[in-house]
Amino acid sequence: MTRTALISGKGRLPQLLAERLQAAGENPLLAEMEGFETLSPAHEAVERFRLERLVPFLDRLQDQGVTRAVFAGAVHRPRLDPSLIDPATMQLLPRIMAAMQQGDDGTLREVITLMGEWGIDVLGAQDICPDLVAQAGVLTDAQPSSQDKKDAMRGFRVLQVMGAADVGQGCIASRGQCLAVEALPGTDVMLAHLADLRARGVELPDGGVFCKAPKPDQDRRIDLPALGPETVAGVHRAGLRGIAFDAGGVLLIDRDQMLAQANTLGVFLWAMDAP
Structure with missing residues (x-):
């Protein structure tokens, strides 16, 4: 049994x-x-x-x-x-x-x-909750712009390099620049730091995309990255336009609440086929 x-x-x-x-x-x-x-x-x-x-x-x-x-x-x-x-x-x-x-x-x-x-x-x-992962596509009312799509591709290229070095599973890209990378303190700390920089008037590119994906050679049975309502709120506070994440490779926690919050805040959620 x-x-x-x-x-x-x-x-x-x-x-x-x-x-x-x-x-x-x-x-x-x-x-x-x-x-x-x-x-x-x-x-x-x-x-x-x-x-x-x-x-x-x-x-x-x-x-x-x-x-x-x-x-x-x-x-x-x-x-x-x-x-x-x-x-x-x-x-x-x-x-x-x-x-x-x-x-x-x-x-x-x-x-x-x-x-x-x-x-x-x-x-x-x-494997226990297949509905935790999303099929490829934009899940929200808000849609990524052409610039957002370029930023997402840039972010995923950064993640490939980070993953090969076993550093982290998230980064922020805007206007072709990498604004932040996720390290041991995690996603919430990275997003809060960017929000603080903007609040203090540090000159940064407008908008931007938070990108999230497993490491390239990661065993996906353990330590898959996750997103939830608090991530959406953090992205909004950091002045970013949305989240691009690996379709099938990122867990969506409290998905219905997450989507409702994203629609309220105008944040896009894009499940991408990782390049």
């Missing part, structure tokens, strides 16, 4: 996936890493774990009949406490540390490999 482990990070996505799994008649095992409590306030039974005790956690998943797992929500690398590492996890430490030296993509691929060694297949959030 199939049982799914939902391994949660921060944000709305874990709750959306939990609801979808339960509506489909499943009894998912809910899990979250210490410091990233998202599901436990709303659910009584949530498995808590630490990376220092990864092997006991994987053993518990196996013992409870888990055969597949889905990762959902934002996490960052926690500070490890060497005193908490158990002997079995210590055996894996060289592999884990080597993967972490290869960046986020390398770390995530190693996580998927480890899951497979415990007989657990990793699914993408889009």
Whole structure:
């Protein structure tokens, strides 16, 4: 019998996936890493774990009949406490540390490999909720102009370079210039910084497009980029005209609310076939 482990990070996505799994008649095992409590306030039974005790956690998943797992929500690398590492996890430490030296993509691929060694297949959030991703096309009343389309193409070229360097999944382009790139602090910080620059009168090109896409060689079962209503609001505050994102490669959280907000603010949402 199939049982799914939902391994949660921060944000709305874990709750959306939990609801979808339960509506489909499943009894998912809910899990979250210490410091990233998202599901436990709303659910009584949530498995808590630490990376220092990864092997006991994987053993518990196996013992409870888990055969597949889905990762959902934002996490960052926690500070490890060497005193908490158990002997079995210590055996894996060289592999884990080597993967972490290869960046986020390398770390995530190693996580998927480890899951497979415990007989657990990793699914993408889009496999549980296919409606989280959009088909190609403009989703909103507002339409991208010819300049917006040029900016989007420019932004996607920047993202290809960023992705090859394992830097981030978002950038802002305007009038052929790259105004900002997304790094570890994330999308909200990047958009807020641009809004602050405009508020302080820093001379910048008008308009612009926020571009979002997975990294070129990213395993799309884990860490797909996501957009939500707060992203639309941030784009509007930053004085941008819209969002161009990879069709099929970006998760839309609270999609109906997101589209309604975009239409109210006059922000376009364009699902692109990435060049």
